[in-house]
Amino acid sequence: MPRALSDVWRHFTPANVQGKSVYMCKYCDKTYVKNATKMQQHIAKCKKIPQGPTHAAARSSTQGENESVSAVSESDTHSSAPGPSGIRGFFDFMDDTSQKNADECFARAIYATGSPLMLTSNVYWKRFLNVLRPAYIPPTRHALSTHLLDEEFSRVQAKVKQTIDQADCISVISDGWSNIRGQGIINYIITTPQPVFYKSVDTKENRHTGQYIADELKVIINDLGPDKVFALVTDNAANMKVAWAHVEETYPHITTIGCAAHTLNLLLKDIMALKTMDTLNKRVKQVLKYVKGKQVTSATFLSKQKEKNKSTTLKLPSITRWGGVVIMFDSLLEGKESLQEMAISQSVGIDSDIKKVILDDVFWERVSSSQKILKPIAAAIAKIEGDGAILSDVQCLFAELKEEIQTILPTSLLLKAEETAVVKSLEQRREFCMKPVHAAAYMLDPKYDKGIL
Template sequence: MPRLQSGVWKHFTPAIKEGRETFMCNYCLKTYTKNATKMQMHLDKCKEYSVILQQSPGPDGSSSASIPVPSFSFLPSATPGGQFLIDSVDQRSQAHADECLARAVYATSSPLTLTDNIYWKRFFSVLRPAYCPPTRELLSSHLLDCEYDRVQGQVLEAIGRADCVTIVCSGWSTVKETRTIIYVVATPVPLFYKRATTKEQTYTSTFIAEELKDIINEVGPQKVFAVVTDNTPEMMAAWAQVEEAFPHISAIGCTLCGVQQLFDDTVATPSMTVLCRRAEQVVRYIKERKLLAEAFRCWQTTNIRNHTANGTTLVLPINSDWTGVVNMFSSLWRVRTLYKRWPSHPHWILKHPSGPRYRMQHFGKD
């Protein structure tokens, strides 16, 4: 577990004195170097802190001063007299600033250790010296829970205002045999509603159907008119159970999953298998031969300058996804229509029957 940060830092404001980082007491303005022990010893003896401690009751009526109320910081003014201005942050302003900062951290996926960085501390000190930014422990606990409750409240409010909604769910497995299912309520704006994690052994049609029924009852059966899932056997088996419990709700499959299945079936035919293998051989032949690949790059660079070879990079399918195969065929087709502009190369490999020029001339004729 990470080492917890001492609570004493909340009572001191970072400051720069003679080029060195110091910490100034928010009550008596005495400065210390970065030493939590000495700072705590000072806090135990600080009279001004004792007064605020007695005047700041906690929720149960006891005295508490976890957050200085108010927090003071003295800034040298621009006046020639060298007077000081007082900057203060009350508890309400401190809480509002913490909420805004936490929301910015979560929305940008910034590290929770951001407020521990010396440069960010220096920035906050310049911007508002009396403001004490939250620690990473606070960002990962109380503030995160508050932001989650706020967003969840907005989601439930949007669902409550909607006249009709659709429930969309999809699942995937991890290498640790853990199945994750996400549930989205479309109003029609998609709103993340719930996530369920289960082991592969418990990922059954009955489990999915019960989860869908619970969500339908929570949202309101009268609002739901359709349930959309992926096309796995478990999901499809759950359709009948949902439609039996709610006859007015239609369960349908994902269009993208259907397109993927149609493409897989098409590519699995013998003629398409041969064509895909031949197309991949052409691409690999050009990419794996250094002399030929260099000639192709030179031709490509020249034609791009003339705006005649845009998007003619040869690509290979990275995985079994249908977009990779389509991109490979598209790149070959664009090169095939421009192969006559390819300058003749002195090497025999360009004109040999086993070479790519010959293959591109006869690509798709068989």
């Protein structure tokens, strides 16, 4: 009969430090090679054990001792259910493999949900996990931020590499932005055709010139294998156009494409820049900011919406979300009845200018009419930026959008010159975005009736 393992092992988790297999204390992250005696001595004096080293040493001295005792002192458990009792609580035991697998699953859940790493030190989470599995001791915050994070990163990277290696051809999507610390970042997505996140590069002190971006793109393309890359997708900024020329010169077989979602967002901006739309946009923001900015009016609006079984709140557009103006107009129209009741009511003191706008029928007609133009564009953006979008969709999407807008324009409240400007902007944005590869994809896609275009 094999010798029973010491219970001390449940206080340690397997780890890999600089290529060396060690066991890490779950309380203080002290590491040891496989030596039960030294590990037992450490547990007997570890000061970071929730109930003290004496209690832990007693637990570790014999195998199979009752694990149902919570990691929280008895005085702090009056309001919580006790841990498992009876046979399960008495004999519960986790071997190294089960413990490691549980740690990995727990860590993955933390990372995927953006939960705080200190979660495992929370008394209520400890109780909950103890009820589920008395023998399981969750990893420390340090473990979650070091070797478990490194292992999960390596696992995901290996999966991404495998997905890319198995793809017959791929395209590179690049986008630059600034993080919350103001650092310049360039993200790279690879479509296989399903998109996978490939890399994020800190540009540091380098300016995002066309030449710099082209050099960075060439590094990515070479890492992936130039023969597999058939397209490069970026936004439509001037520096990107310069980068396109450099990439095409080095790799003539790669097609450079402007992002369709970004192009449609620029179309939305073109329309909102028209005098009629700009004036309306400012007026809508004025109303929303007034109502949202005052505690009484904001609370009254929400109360009236609740009475009407409506959960809609007034929303101002976000600069990071395309189509935000459509969401703002929608929220205003959803709250029209409540706003007008507030404007009429003598008990709610609303500024006379704001009240005049809210009770103006022409104002509401303009908002409603404008939505008929803007909504199809916002819907097209949502469709084309989704993970399921493919090249063949682009040509049909622009054709359908053109037909819909041309149908709506004659009934809009835009000036004739502005209607012409909308059609012209749509055509210019379409010409910039469309490439022969889009037409080829459309012709080869059996789901489309080729006679509609």
